[in-house]
Amino acid sequence: MYSPEIEALLKKKGVEAGGRVRVTAGKAEYEGILMPRVVAGDAQSIVLKLENGYNLSVRYGKGFEMKKLAGGARIKHKAADVAPAKDASKPTVTVLGCGGTIASRVDYTTGAVFPAFSPGDMLASFPELKEVANIRGRKLFDLFSDDMTPAHWQAIAAEVAKEIKAKADGIILMHGTDTMHYTAAAMSFMLPNLPVPVVMVGSQRSSDRGSSDNAMNLTCGAVAAVSDVAEVGVCMHGTTNDDYCLLHQGTKVRKLHTSRRDAFRSINVRPFAKIWYEDRRMEVLRDDYKRRGHAGRFALDDKMNPRVGFVYNHPGMDPAYVASLANHFDGIVVAATGLGHVSTNPKGDPLARSIVPALKALVDSGMPVVFVPQTIYGRINLNVYEAGRILEAAGVIGNGCDWTPEAALVKLMWVLGHTKDPKKVRELMLTNVAGELTERTGTETFMT
Amino acid sequence: MPEEKIDFKKARMKAGIEIHQQLDSKQKLFCGCSTAMQEKEPVAVVVRKQHPVASELGAIDAAAQYEYLRGRSFHYHVFRDETCLVDTDEEPPHALNREALQIALEIAMLLNCEIPAEINVMRKTITDGSNTGAFQRTMIIGTGGWMKFGGKKVPITQVALEEDSAAIVREGENGNGGKDPAEENGKATYRLNRLGVPLVEITTGTLEDFSPGQLQEIAFMIGITCRSTEKVKHGIGTIRQDLNVSVRGGERVEVKGVQELGMLAKVIEKEAARQLELLKTGKKVEKETRATLLDGSTRFMRPMPGAARMYPETDVPPVALDDVWLKQLREKLPEPWTDKLERFKTKLELPADLAVQVVGSDYLDIFENIMKKHPKVNAVVVANVFTSTLKDIGRRKLDVKRLEDRHFFAIFSELEKKRIVKEAIPDLLVNFVNAPDEAMGDALRKLNLTMLKPDELKEIVAQLAKDSPGMAKERLYGIAMGRVRGRADPQDVLKAVERAAKK
Numbered sequence: 008m009y010s011p012e013i014e015a016l017l018k019k020k021g022v023e024a025g026g027r028v029r030v031t032a033g034k035a036e037y038e039g040i041l042m043p044r045v046v047a048g049d050a051q052s053i054v055l056k057l058e059n060g061y062n063l064s065v066r067y068g069k070g071f072e073m074k075k076l077a078g079g080a081r082i083k084h085k086a087a088d089v090a091p092a093k094d095a096s097k098p099t100v101t102v103l104g105c106g107g108t109i110a111s112r113v114d115y116t117t118g119a120v121f122p123a124f125s126p127g128d129m130l131a132s133f134p135e136l137k138e139v140a141n142i143r144g145r146k147l148f149d150l151f152s153d154d155m156t157p158a159h160w161q162a163i164a165a166e167v168a169k170e171i172k173a174k175a176d177g178i179i180l181m182h183g184t185d186t187m188h189y190t191a192a193a194m195s196f197m198l199p200n201l202p203v204p205v206v207m208v209g210s211q212r213s214s215d216r217g218s219s220d221n222a223m224n225l226t227c228g229a230v231a232a233v234s235d236v237a238e239v240g241v242c243m244h245g246t247t248n249d250d251y252c253l254l255h256q257g258t259k260v261r262k263l264h265t266s267r268r269d270a271f272r273s274i275n276v277r278p279f280a281k282i283w284y285e286d287r288r289m290e291v292l293r294d295d296y297k298r299r300g301h302a303g304r305f306a307l308d309d310k311m312n313p314r315v316g317f318v319y320n321h322p323g324m325d326p327a328y329v330a331s332l333a334n335h336f337d338g339i340v341v342a343a344t345g346l347g348h349v350s351t352n353p354k355g356d357p358l359a360r361s362i363v364p365a366l367k368a369l370v371d372s373g374m375p376v377v378f379v380p381q382t383i384y385g386r387i388n389l390n391v392y393e394a395g396r397i398l399e400a401a402g403v404i405g406n407g408c409d410w411t412p413e414a415a416l417v418k419l420m421w422v423l424g425h426t427k428d429p430k431k432v433r434e435l436m437l438t439n440v441a442g443e444l445t446e447r448t449g450t451e452t453f454m455t
Numbered sequence: 456m457p458e459e460k461i462d463f464k465k466a467r468m469k470a471g472i473e474i475h476q477q478l479d480s481k482q483k484l485f486c487g488c489s490t491a492m493q494e495k496e497p498v499a500v501v502v503r504k505q506h507p508v509a510s511e512l513g514a515i516d517a518a519a520q521y522e523y524l525r526g527r528s529f530h531y532h533v534f535r536d537e538t539c540l541v542d543t544d545e546e547p548p549h550a551l552n553r554e555a556l557q558i559a560l561e562i563a564m565l566l567n568c569e570i571p572a573e574i575n576v577m578r579k580t581i582t583d584g585s586n587t588g589a590f591q592r593t594m595i596i597g598t599g600g601w602m603k604f605g606g607k608k609v610p611i612t613q614v615a616l617e618e619d620s621a622a623i624v625r626e627g628e629n630g631n632g633g634k635d636p637a638e639e640n641g642k643a644t645y646r647l648n649r650l651g652v653p654l655v656e657i658t659t660g661t662l663e664d665f666s667p668g669q670l671q672e673i674a675f676m677i678g679i680t681c682r683s684t685e686k687v688k689h690g691i692g693t694i695r696q697d698l699n700v701s702v703r704g705g706e707r708v709e710v711k712g713v714q715e716l717g718m719l720a721k722v723i724e725k726e727a728a729r730q731l732e733l734l735k736t737g738k739k740v741e742k743e744t745r746a747t748l749l750d751g752s753t754r755f756m757r758p759m760p761g762a763a764r765m766y767p768e769t770d771v772p773p774v775a776l777d778d779v780w781l782k783q784l785r786e787k788l789p790e791p792w793t794d795k796l797e798r799f800k801t802k803l804e805l806p807a808d809l810a811v812q813v814v815g816s817d818y819l820d821i822f823e824n825i826m827k828k829h830p831k832v833n834a835v836v837v838a839n840v841f842t843s844t845l846k847d848i849g850r851r852k853l854d855v856k857r858l859e860d861r862h863f864f865a866i867f868s869e870l871e872k873k874r875i876v877k878e879a880i881p882d883l884l885v886n887f888v889n890a891p892d893e894a895m896g897d898a899l900r901k902l903n904l905t906m907l908k909p910d911e912l913k914e915i916v917a918q919l920a921k922d923s924p925g926m927a928k929e930r931l932y933g934i935a936m937g938r939v940r941g942r943a944d945p946q947d948v949l950k951a952v953e954r955a956a957k958k
Contacts, residue, residue, distance in 0.1 A: 033569075034569070034599070035569045035598065035599050037598075045767075045772075045773070047772035047773055048573060048772060048773035048775070049572060049573050049773065049775055051572075052572040052573055054575065057595075058762070059613075059762065059763060060577065060579070060762055060763040060764065060765030061575070061577055061593075061594075061595045061615070061765060062575035062577060062595075062765075062767060063571050063575065063595050063598070064571050064572040064573040064574075064575055064773065065571070065572060066572035110509070111508060111509070112508075112509040112510060113508055113509070113510045113580075113764075113766050114510065114766075115510055115580075115762075115764040115765065115766060118577075118765060118766035118767050119766070120766060120769075123509060128509065131509050132506075132508070132509050133506075134518070134521055135525075212544060212588075213769075214508070215508055215766070216508065216578070216588050216589045216590055217505040217506050217507060217508055217524070217580070217582055217589030217590075218503060218505055218506075218544050218587060218588050218589040219506065219508075221506075222504075222506045223504070247501055247543060247545060248501055248502040248503065249502060249503045249504045249528075250502060265546075266540065266545060266546045266547060267540065267545045267546070268545060284504075
């Protein structure tokens with residue numbers, strides 16, 4: 008918003024954002040299109056988009072004059088009019104927009120960038136899609152992925168189930184990247200025995216630039232969506248090059264970099280496949296996935312209890328804080344150090360503060376306490392050190408588990424949505440449900 | 456073509472100049488990489504594609520662009536200390552480099568520009584692969600400025616601060632057998648160390664009634680205005696010029712990439728002549744963009760692009776300009792070198808071309824310091840030492856970089872006190888290249904360059920005259936000069952010869 012003085016002037020002159028104006032400030036005179044004021048910046052300056060394309064800020068003050076001119080532009084998005092082609096020989100893929108902007112349309116007259124989602128918009132932006140599949144799609148919601156809640160996961164899962172019923176051959180979920188691996192895990196638990204692939208894609212570089220990773224991720228995602236990998240997958244850049252994408256397993260993937268294209272990596276397992284962009288060739292890297300057309304019966308299973316907390320253990324952790332978690336949650340996940348440790352202080356150091364009594368009190372009250380590795384890579388093992396043995400005895404859940412912190416968190420919500428019985432919770436948590444737990448870790452799975 | 460006969464005034468030739476000058480900030484415009492551009496061997500190559508982004512432009516345009524880009528791939532050379540994730544388009548830009556902003560503001564102020572209330576960073580869409588992000592970040596630093604030139608005011612429409620693009624790896628450089636790499640299977644190779652180096656783009660208004668030579672001088676003046684800050688890069692490729700040229704009845708033609716300032720007048724002349732020739736033969740001048748060739752002529756590059764496609768860089772918030780800071784900058788602005796040039800011509804009585812050479816040389820600072828400390832020394836003599844004597848010595852494969860300021864001060868101090876003559880300077884300089892730590896007195900004695908006292912000179916000349924009675928004055932002078940060169944002022948030798956001849 009502009010300052011009240013400027014807003015008043017604009018009202019008086021009858022000028023709205025997008026209108027053409029001439030502005031005089033001292034000796035200088037400028038003509039251009041009035042821009043809306045962005046959140047950041049000086050509210051006492053008006054911003055014009057000049058004829059040469061630049062935005063220029065002019066301070067409102069003494070000697071400032073404004074004249075409304077004819078012409079201007081409307082800052083409004085109009086959808087592209089590309090008709091989605093229907094090719095009977097090609098499979099049908101449904102694209103569901105779950106927030107995040109995978110396609111944009113730029114209006115250079117005003118500099119405005121609009122998210123584009125209609126199938127027409129998408130085909131206009133990614134013509135190669137129609138060479139892979141007939142695309143249909145709709146937007147479910149418009150939000151940053153950090154605003155997602157378990158309720159959004161349930162809504163997405165229900166829409167996926169609807170599309171499966173409507174005979175989609177594959178489903179693509181376009182999603183913001185920050186929490187994509189949480190949603191991927193949630194879909195994995197909520198959509199057991201998927202008959203078709205569900206592929207999540209996003210972009211690490213904004214879609215308003217020609218260098219965005221959106222086109223390659225989406226194209227490779229479409230290849231995955233028509234493949235026989237009937238699993239929840241995440242399809243993102245495999246390297247910094249535009250050479251291939253990796254299709255990661257939904258419960259074994261994590262965002263490991265704030266900004267790089269290849270931020271998503273498989274943890275403790277190989278990805279399902281490599282998908283080469285140039286020739287759209289899928290190179291399968293595993294054979295333990297469910298095939299399209301398998302015999303299992305698909306049914307939506309979306310019950311969740313979102314009252315699960317996440318605690319990051321650190322030196323000097325306050326036991327009182329841990330104890331207080333009883334008031335907020337029905338279960339907690341603890342990101343433990345090393346093989347699965349927190350302070351246990353068996354040697355009675357006078358400065359150390361064991362949090363075992365606090366954890367044990369939670370467990371004894373019937374609250375599941377789940378341990379996950381802070382190291383991200385590797386497996387929890389509570390048998391090696393005394394600390395681990397103390398924690399195992401206290402009743403924490405996780406010994407022998409190689410889950411990612413996020414998959415364990417989502418799983419605990421899902422398990423608590425199904426039962427409150429501590430024994431059953433423990434048993435279900437330690438049973439592999441959606442590939443989140445494995446029995447062996449290949450030597451080739453670290454930092455690849 | 457009879458270039459010399461063109462009447463540019465009659466042809467109503469108009470031209471606009473756009474100067475791109477790299478700034479010598481320590482770091483790049485939006486990241487912490489060095490701007491040195493010294494690394495030769497890439498440590499990695501990143502391969503990327505680009506895609507058109509939907510816009511209000513027609514569907515046909517987008518489809519054509521899609522097909523074009525689909526067939527192309529861009530190979531980017533990565534350098535260890537001069538490339539980071541920002542350059543490879545793998546990380547958002549860091550905050551705007553304040554050092555570069557300050558240099559650009561100083562330049563805009565020296566060119567009498569209005570400074571905007573805040574700096575808005577824009578993305579200018581570029582799809583030739585020279586920017587990994589498919590856009591160049593650019594921002595207005597000043598508008599509506601001017602520069603004095605020959606009693607007129609040359610309008611400076613705009614000063615912008617922007618990121619330099621990546622440099623394309625040219626013919627043969629990447630072992631592709633001399634073909635234009637852009638043509639090789641749609642593969643273009645770029646070096647990322649230049650990408651992101653800050654540069655200012657200075658745009659003049661449309662200039663009428665100037666000859667090509669004057670236009671070249673204007674470009675020179677803008678260049679030395681930038682150098683007044685002493686914080687711009689110099690050397691090959693650090694300043695590049697683009698032009699707009701038109702003649703009556705023609706169209707505006709854009710000429711890209713004049714690398715050498717000395718070529719500017721020639722390029723303008725040749726382009727104006729080309730347009731006049733087209734018009735004379737009844738042909739049309741196309742509104743187009745042309746590239747400069749080595750001989751100063753131009754070749755067709757592409758049709759003139761439409762207005763630049765720009766939208767805001769949302770990763771960098773608008774940068775507020777603090778009034779107090781701007782006031783401080785204004786108060787501390789360096790003396791513009793254009794004024795310096797004028798002062799050298801009037802106060803120091805340097806001939807115009809010598810003054811230009813001094814201002815353009817690496818020795819400007821020491822030249823000025825010597826003139827300050829030894830004002831009685833003839834400025835032309837000092838200027839000549841720095842603009843030509845040192846070059847001569849360098850050509851003899853001697854390393855003039857071994858000469859330090861103290862050597863120059865010592866020599867010109869001797870000259871001011873009339874203890875040496877100017878003819879002794881080259882030998883002294885050579886001596887100090889070889890023996891930098893020798894004392895002045897020792898050097899003079901060793902080289903036999905200690906100035907003769909008037910009596911000694913008189914005696915030597917008298918003796919020579921006595922030895923060869925009746926010798927012509929000119930010949931006697933020659934022999935005397937041979938004997939006393941570097942130890943006596945030639946004027947004094949001449950006087951001594953005259954006197955001896957009279958006897």
